[in-house]
Amino acid sequence: MTRLGDILADVKPGFATGDDLDDGVFQFRMHNFTRESALDLTKRRRVNATAKQLMIQSVAPGDVLFNATNSPELVGKSALIGVLDEPAVFSNHFMRLRTDPTQLDPGYLAHFLRFQFGRGVFRAMAKAWVNQATIGRDRLEGLDIPLLPLPEQRRIAAILDHADALRTDRREVLTRLDVLTKSIFNEMFGDPLTNPKGLPRATIGSVAAVVTGNSPSRADTSNFGDSIEWIKSGNLGGDVASTADEWLSETGRAKARVAPLGSILVTCIAGSPTSIGKASMVDRDVAFNQQINAILPSDKIDTAFLLAQLKTAPTLVRAKSTGGMKGLVNKSAFQSIEILLPGIDLQRGFAERIACVASLQSIAKSSLNVEDGLFASLQSRAFRGEL
Template sequence: MSHVQEVNLVEIARPKQWPTLSRRELRPEGFPVYGANGIIGFADQYTHEEPTIIIGCRGSCGTLHVTQPRSYVTGNAMALDQMRLDLVDQRYIFYFLARRGFDDIISGSSQPQITGKGLARIKVPLLPLLEQRRISDLLDKAESIRRKRASIVAKVDELIKSEFVKRFGTPLNNSKGLPVAPIKSFGEVVTGNTPPRKDPENYGDEIEWIKSDNINTPNHFLTVAQERLSSAGKRIGRTAPSGSTLVTCIARSPSVIGNAALADREVAFNQQINAVIPGGNTDPYFLYCQFLVAKSLVQASSTNSMKGMVSKGKFQEIEFIKPAIVDQARFGEFFSRVHKLSRSLDTDLLASEELFHSLSQRAFRGEL
């Protein structure tokens, strides 16, 4: 955009960190208090009368929010105060910063942060105000479409959980009094491993080697692994066939324990994961969905509160509800139909996201 005038961000706004409130100063209700990741509580005072763009500057660096009216912004976020609204549209600045990102101005290795000095290096294309508003209106509409489609996808996924509970009750208290059995009775439990890295011949392109990152996503099925094993590595490694459920059982964060995903192809996997290979009396979709609904049962078996760890021995003894296979299979058919719908919606959502990103790129290149 060499033909468009550019200004430094600090010429159109005054970045400022406000005093951080202590936990004792937070209230259960009142004015919203914003940290780096959004609202963290409430207070009886506020720093900003009007909606204001804030940038996470400590910990979660680069997160963007627009505050609600009458909000308090803590020192973990940088507020873009005194914005020159006679020169810029606030929505335009938000969309520009969201597209640009902040990777090049984050400083500090042990404690990443964004400073006012770093923000001063950001240059903003200064289009005519009416043109900024036109771009903002267009991106608002694209973003609205994206959010609506994302909401529909989320509701479809919630439908799967609610239908499971409707048919079988909650596994946490077996509200429908169904038969229960340990996980090991649903199929073979296998813990993954890591073929020795000292032998590079163990790694190649024979089979995907799944890690917890491939499980800890919103997807029902495993995402594609970045690393693969060779045929030699596969012989040393542990594998699970299509239809298996893979569960995160060792993680740095306890909240990740119990995350599950289905395998739709044969995969190898590491020692942070337990796989359940369903037997003949288990519907694979039923088993997977029970992990979705009963994640807390897995977490309750964790032996390490600091990071989270569920041993194979404890994992396979966790009791799940076990209805008749015919009832499991009927639910499995329901899951298949809903998942097919969800995949179609995912395609629509991806298209709307690509549209938004395309419009955003073109807008700030002056092509709209």
């Protein structure tokens, strides 16, 4: 093992900037990092940069950007810079790592850092406060890395690149299938906001019962256990709500609001307006907190049709927000949201069409889970010297 700082040619922090500009230098920000630690170059924030900053704090192909300051669960993400179509700098949330090319391959380094992030190493080493965490340069440079011969490093990086590309392709398939669902909705019913087909409308409250969640007291530990999931807004956004981290006991369940299987849960209180309107169905009974309104199953509207409408046009919910820089849609306002309400047979016809899409999504997700497992196994073997 070798100390990382001993084989880096340069480590440089970025710089803070003022307002966004229409014409300036492209600056990498935290929003350029995808969940998978790839770089999204479609989002381009432009800033002022002095000649000195352009010289000292620019990025070039082969650099690795390390996200040294972020929320505790995201701090430590990193990405390898590839070909750039214009000069770029980076914000003060990052450290730019340049390797000594005679000792360390940048692709190998990027994969090693991603492996450490996945293992939770950076979250454990970060200094955290409230919703922010930072990893100091000394701690990063003190990280031990297995230093293999350069040809071996490049071989490992190539294997991991290939495995990761398979996962990227699978995610693209899932993205396209999600777009297909929205396209089918728009083809059959049009934009829910403008209603170009002149379909009947109704309020959510007139077609289904709405329930607002709550939070059993944390002061009473008997409220928490393993009887029922307690869903929060972070579990919403997919077609089906993800599994909750916390569960309530039978005591807590009796105090909670419970949404039965087939309900739609919608985020109505959030820290930012764009988080308002995240919606998912639940395929099991769940409890849920006060940030969420639940639409209970109803014979007046098809669940799949309603969920697709809310996901196609989240503005339906956001337009009712009164929370300023945050977001707040109370139960009364939520019930008053007007939605498209074509005949139930047409709704069910739509549900049958997207059931085929959902079947393809399920196959793709299963394949992605297999590929994620393979990638994790390859990472582990690579940095144990077994690949």
